[in-house]
Amino acid sequence: MLLVVDHPLARVRLAALRDARTDRAAFRAAVRDLTTMLVYEALRDAPVTDVRVTTPVADTTGAALVAPPVLVPVLRAGLGMAEAAHAQVPGALMGFVGVARDEETLQPTPYMESLPADLAGRPVFVLDPMLATGGSMAHTIDLLTARGADDVTAVCVVAAPEGVERLRAAHPDVRVVTATVDERLNEYGYIVPGLGDAGDRQFGAM
Numbered sequence: 340m341l342l343v344v345d346h347p348l349a350r351v352r353l354a355a356l357r358d359a360r361t362d363r364a365a366f367r368a369a370v371r372d373l374t375t376m377l378v379y380e381a382l383r384d385a386p387v388t389d390v391r392v393t394t395p396v397a398d399t400t401g402a403a404l405v406a407p408p409v410l411v412p413v414l415r416a417g418l419g420m421a422e423a424a425h426a427q428v429p430g431a432l433m434g435f436v437g438v439a440r441d442e443e444t445l446q447p448t449p450y451m452e453s454l455p456a457d458l459a460g461r462p463v464f465v466l467d468p469m470l471a472t473g474g475s476m477a478h479t480i481d482l483l484t485a486r487g488a489d490d491v492t493a494v495c496v497v498a499a500p501e502g503v504e505r506l507r508a509a510h511p512d513v514r515v516v517t518a519t520v521d522e523r524l525n526e527y528g529y530i531v532p533g534l535g536d537a538g539d540r541q542f543g544a545m
């Protein structure tokens with residue numbers, strides 16, 4: 340399933356991210372703002388349970404999430420989404436995956452994983468701003484399904500049609516929540532029009 344979050348405020352943040360003149364601090368701020376919106380929409384239909392709440396005036400009924408998602412930022416670029424996502428679901432567990440795309444072959448090169456051992460029956464939100472070829476996300480989802488995950492949402496900022504299609508073919512049950520599906524990948528595997536390298540634009544070119 341694909342959900343494109345095209346709220347006007349999301350589109351304004353996306354424009355800032357796309358703009359090559361946006362500096363690193365402003366870019367990180369727009370990633371945080373947009374993540375708040377993406378996670379908010381990704382949780383729109385999340386099951387809740389009634390809880391009793393006592394206001395200063397009376398007892399009433401409130402809501403609690405039945406199952407807060409496990410959050411999994413994909414290093415590096417997904418780290419910029421972690422804090423804003425966690426603020427939305429403060430009780431969430433957070434795991435981490437490190438994967439860098441080889442810019443020659445476009446293959447994902449994994450370098451780190453720190454994940455809960457058992458993810459069966461628990462919603463998982465993978466946080467990575469860019470879904471390009473889909474190789475990095477497919478690798479991450481393979482790690483999650485190996486731990487029993489069966490309810491995975493990829494929370495992205497910019498997706499390429501190629502990456503969406505790859506996920507649909509390899510992991511048809513995975514939900515993609517994104518601010519945009521752009522036109523295509525270019526010959527270097529960058530999303531067009533995209534926003535450039537999301538890791539470099541937040542943290543600097545390594």
Ligand SMILES: O=P(O)(O)OC[C@H]1O[C@H](OP(=O)(O)OP(=O)(O)O)[C@H](O)[C@@H]1O
Nearest residue numbers: 415416439440469471472473474475538
């Ligand atoms: O869909 P793909 O073709 O795999 O490309 C997307 C990946 O590329 C970027 O990370 P990158 O490899 O640049 O690492 P970084 O976050 O450390 O910059 C991005 O954050 C994704 O993880």
Ligand SMILES: O=c1cc[nH]c(=O)[nH]1
Nearest residue numbers: 471529530535536537
């Ligand atoms: O356009 C792209 C593609 C992959 N990774 C990025 O950071 N940007």
Ligand SMILES: [Mg+2]
Nearest residue numbers: 536537538539
């Ligand atoms: Mg990068």
